[in-house]
Amino acid sequence: MVDHATPNLPSRHFEATINFYAALGFTVVFRDAGWLILSRGDLILEFFPDANLNPAASSFGSCLRLDDLDAFYSECRKAGIPETTVGWPRIEPPRHEASGLRIGALLDPDASLLRLIQNRDT
Known part of the structure; x- marks a missing residue:
């Protein structure tokens, strides 16, 4: 296994997450009362329970670096995640940033911000 990091994000309700x-x-890789791990190919997200989380005050987030940002964005839209700039869950379309990267945003039901970043060819 290569070195890697995984985000640790809050979940008010594991079932909703x-x-x-x-x-x-x-898909669920691991779940018990105190921890949840989900994976999608090489993407891994880990969650801890926080029933008292106030999504409006949440500052949790992570980056998902994707080989095909447009395909992931389309999957989010097909899943019914609204494209908007307010509320959560929501998706914001990818755009070219001053950094030269294409970046979109996904906020989950607990308002954790997942920046969606197109991988560059190396």
Whole structure:
């Protein structure tokens, strides 16, 4: 296994988190009362329970670096995630940033921000 990192994000309800991410192709790798791990290919997201989380005040987030950002964005839209700039869950379309990267955004039902970044060819 190569070195890697995985985000640790809050979940108010594991079932709601599982259902949201399942619509995007994620499956449960591990679950107990205190931890949840989901994967989609090489993407791994880990969640801890936080029933008292206030999504409006959440500052949790991570980056998903994707080989095909447009395909993932399309899957989010097909899953019914609204394209908007307010509320959550929501998806914001990819755009070219000053950094030269194409970046979109996904906010999950707990308002964790997942920046969607197109991988560059090396």
